[in-house]
Every structure is written in C-alpha cells, then in structure tokens.
Amino acid sequence: MDSFLEAARYYFERAADGLDVGSRLRRQLVTPRREIRFECILPLDNGEIATFTGYRVQHDEARGPMKGGIRFSPEVDHDEVAALASLMTWKTAVVDLPYGGAKGGIECDPHQLSRREVQRLTRIWTDQLHDVIGPNIDVPAPDLGTNAQTMAWVADQFALHHGWTPAVVTGKPIDLGGSLGREAATGRGVTHVTKLVLADRGEPVTGRKVAIQGFGNVGSWSARLLAAEDALIVAVSDVTGAVRNPDGLDVDALAGHVESTGGVSGFDGGEGFSGDELLVEPCDVLIPAAIEGVLTADNAGHVQAGVVVEAANGPTTPAGDETLRSRGITVVPDIFANAGGVTVSYFEWVQNIQQQPWAEERVNGELAARMTKAYADLSDRAAATGGDLRDAAYQLAVGRVARATTLRT
Numbered sequence: 001m002d003s004f005l006e007a008a009r010y011y012f013e014r015a016a017d018g019l020d021v022g023s024r025l026r027r028q029l030v031t032p033r034r035e036i037r038f039e040c041i042l043p044l045d046n047g048e049i050a051t052f053t054g055y056r057v058q059h060d061e062a063r064g065p066m067k068g069g070i071r072f073s074p075e076v077d078h079d080e081v082a083a084l085a086s087l088m089t090w091k092t093a094v095v096d097l098p099y100g101g102a103k104g105g106i107e108c109d110p111h112q113l114s115r116r117e118v119q120r121l122t123r124i125w126t127d128q129l130h131d132v133i134g135p136n137i138d139v140p141a142p143d144l145g146t147n148a149q150t151m152a153w154v155a156d157q158f159a160l161h162h163g164w165t166p167a168v169v170t171g172k173p174i175d176l177g178g179s180l181g182r183e184a185a186t187g188r189g190v191t192h193v194t195k196l197v198l199a200d201r202g203e204p205v206t207g208r209k210v211a212i213q214g215f216g217n218v219g220s221w222s223a224r225l226l227a228a229e230d231a232l233i234v235a236v237s238d239v240t241g242a243v244r245n246p247d248g249l250d251v252d253a254l255a256g257h258v259e260s261t262g263g264v265s266g267f268d269g270g271e272g273f274s275g276d277e278l279l280v281e282p283c284d285v286l287i288p289a290a291i292e293g294v295l296t297a298d299n300a301g302h303v304q305a306g307v308v309v310e311a312a313n314g315p316t317t318p319a320g321d322e323t324l325r326s327r328g329i330t331v332v333p334d335i336f337a338n339a340g341g342v343t344v345s346y347f348e349w350v351q352n353i354q355q356q357p358w359a360e361e362r363v364n365g366e367l368a369a370r371m372t373k374a375y376a377d378l379s380d381r382a383a384a385t386g387g388d389l390r391d392a393a394y395q396l397a398v399g400r401v402a403r404a405t406t407l408r409t
C-alpha cells in the first residue's frame with residue numbers, strides 16, 4: 001500500500017472498524033461529493049501557450065462548508081488531491097471546526113513561471129470553479145506553492161463574478177481581510193502539540209533536541225517557536241540540503257540565510273550533511289514538515305526520536321506507522337498536529353463574516369485553547385480504547401462526521 005490515497009483510506013477504515021460503522025454509512029463517508037478536473041490554457045509571457053491540469057475535490061460537507069488548500073506543484077494529481085481532501089474532512093472534525101473537507105491544485109511548477117503567469121493561472125483556476133466555491137460552500141486557502149498573494153488573486157477573480165466576498169478564501173494578506181497570526185499558525189499549533197505531548201511524558205521542552213524536515217512556512221515557524229521555548233533545533237533540511245548542530249542551530253540566523261540564498265545549504269552555523277539522513281538523526285522530537293510518504297518501512301526502524309510530530313500532511317506510510325508503533329515511538333498524527341493552520345483560517349472566516357478583526361493575542365489565545373481541548377479529547381480516547389493517538393484522532397473525527405451525516409440523512 002504505497003499510494004497516499006490508499007494510506008488515507010487505510011487510516012479511515014481502521015477508525016470505521018473501531019467504531020463499527022456500517023457499510024452504507026462507510027460508503028457515504030469515503031465517497032467525495034464532487035470531483036472537478038479541468039485544463040487551464042495559459043498564454044505565456046513569450047506568446048506561446050501552455051496547458052496545466054487543475055483540480056478541486058470536495059470530499060464532505062456534513063459538518064459545514066468544505067475547507068482546504070490549493071497546491072501548485074508538479075506532483076499534483078487526482079489521487080493526491082483526493083487524499084488531501086479527505087484528510088481535511090477528518091482534520092476539521094478533530095479540532096471541532098464547523099467545516100467539511102476539500103482540496104485543490106494545479107499540476108505545475110510555479111518556480112518555472114513568471115509572477116504574471118502564476119497570476120493568470122490562478123485566475124483561470126478561479127474562473128473554472130467560482131460557481132462551486134464560496135463562504136458557505138467551499139473555502140480554499142494556501143498550501144504548497146501558493147501563498148497570501150495567490151489568495152488575493154482568487155478573491156479578486158471571484159469578485160468579478162459575485163462581488164467582493166473576503167470570506168471566500170482564507171490566508172489572505174492582512175490588508176484584504178487576512179487574520180493576524182495566520183502565517184505562523186500551523187507552526188504555532190505544532191509547537192503547542194509538541195509541548196502537550198512532552199508534558200504528558202513528563203519531559204520539559206527546555207533542552208529537548210528537535211530535528212525538522214522542511215524549512216518552509218510550517219518548518220521554519222515550528223523551529224522559531226520551539227527555539228523560543230528553549231528547545232534545541234539540532235538539525236534542519238530542505239530541498240537544497242541539510243544542516244546540523246548538536247548544540248542547537250541559531251534559527252533566526254538560519255532563516256536569514258534561507259531568505260538570502262533560497263535554502264539551508266551552505267549555512268555556516270552548523271555542519272552540512274545529506275538531507276536523506278535527517279529523519280534518522282539523534283534527537284528527542286522529529287518533525288517531518290515537508291512532503292508526504294517520507295517515513296516508510298525502510299527508514300522507520302532507524303528513527304531515533306521518541307516522539308514524531310507530523311507537521312506535513314501524510315508524512316508516514318501505513319507500513320512506516322506500524323514500525324514506529326511497534327517500537328513504542330509516539331506519533332502525533334497530521335490531522336491533529338498541523339491543524340493550527342485551518343483553525344486560524346476558521347478564525348479569519350469568522351472575522352470576515354462578522355466584519356470584525358481580532359487582535360493577534362486573541363487569535364493566538366483561541367488557537368491555544370482549541371489545540372489544548374482537542375489534545376485532551378484525543379488522549380482521553382486513546383486512554384479509553386488503548387489505541388494510539390492516530391487511531392484516537394481518526395475515531396474522534398470519523399465519529400463526529402458519521403453522526404452529522406446520519407442526522408442529515
């Protein structure tokens with residue numbers, strides 16, 4: 001079972017088995033409500049034409065409008081988008097947001113396109129979908145390869161059809177109705193979760209050694225905020241390479257290096273090494289914060305951390321998960337560990353609908369409260385069933401969506 005979609009199904013089926021969900025309801029929960037695939041025909045700056053495949057998979061809306069990012073990446077395909085859409089359904093349910101799940105994207109490499117070309121492509125994607133997204137239907141957000149500027153273009157293009165409606169997307173620039181605290185939110189959530197799990201193990205965060213794969217939005221904010229809690233960030237990798245320092249990297253200096261050079265490679269505050277070794281570095285906490293499917297049957301046996309916090313979506317294959325579980329390593333599942341981003345997206349949507357911006361302290365405070373409550377729910381369930389945190393998270397989520405579906409049927 002190698003594919004991401006099969007892995008997402010596997011975790012769902014385990015939870016459905018544990019909850020004794022019948023076959024009829026199971027089929028309803030697993031089947032996406034709508035899947036859209038289309039070609040974006042893009043006039044290039046040089047006068048040529050290029051075509052790119054666009055997607056939106058709307059998985060489930062039993063608990064509210066569907067929510068999920070837009071990914072611009074060469075790896076985007078139907079199965080990846082469908083897997084991520086279902087993860088969004090379970091993620092919004094775990095942290096008890098009044099949302100369902102969706103995901104979208106374009107199979108493209110935005111780094112090979114000019115800014116004007118990316119803007120045109122984003123507007124084409126929005127034109128294809130404007131009738132099936134909206135504040136009460138489906139609310140996109142940024143993901144890999146997209147950012148606040150991309151959301152500004154989606155909102156602007158949507159406005160041509162429906163009038164200015166800021167709640168149609170989240171992760172917008174602050175000047176267009178974005179929320180304070182959104183940019184750091186996923187890393188802040190990862191930091192809360194890491195502290196909660198360590199506290200349960202009787203380990204203070206101070207002095208814990210942390211290794212992080214990926215130094216983009218999620219990885220860099222996790223590094224910064226954990227370092228601010230006196231954790232030692234001992235190793236970091238990205239597409240350009242990896243750097244380690246057993247005494248702790250200077251994360252602000254590393255962020256400055258990445259800003260000026262485009263990657264962690266060549267940072268002189270530590271020793272460079274092969275990024276392939278990052279996942280098996282000596283550390284207390286391992287945070288995969290880049291891409292899916294990196295912890296597998298091949299390397300999970302060599303992981304040295306006692307705790308794995310899945311900041312990326314789908315970083316552990318089911319076989320890798322089995323190995324980590326059998327070795328007694330605590331895995332904090334993606335659908336909970338990285339839910340800080342969608343939680344603050346929800347706060348942004350609320351602020352847009354109420355036309356009432358919140359102070360950053362309120363955003364951060366409510367995020368902390370939601371993550372803490374969700375962790376208490378998860379650990380109570382894990383204790384009651386004897387399962388691990390992933391089983392507990394999926395059971396909590398699938399149970400909530402199943403109840404909403406049954407009530408509406």
Ligand code: NAD
Nearest residue numbers: 186214215216217218237238239289290311312313338341
């Ligand atoms: P990003 O594009 O900002 O950063 C990705 C980072 O991963 C970059 O540093 C890149 O160099 C690195 N990377 C890519 N391939 C790698 C590899 N093979 N080895 C090592 N590093 C590699 O993306 P992001 O927003 O930080 O998202 C990272 C992950 O977190 C994704 O799985 C995304 O779906 C998930 N996620 C993001 C958010 C959010 O709010 N941004 C929320 C929830 C989940």
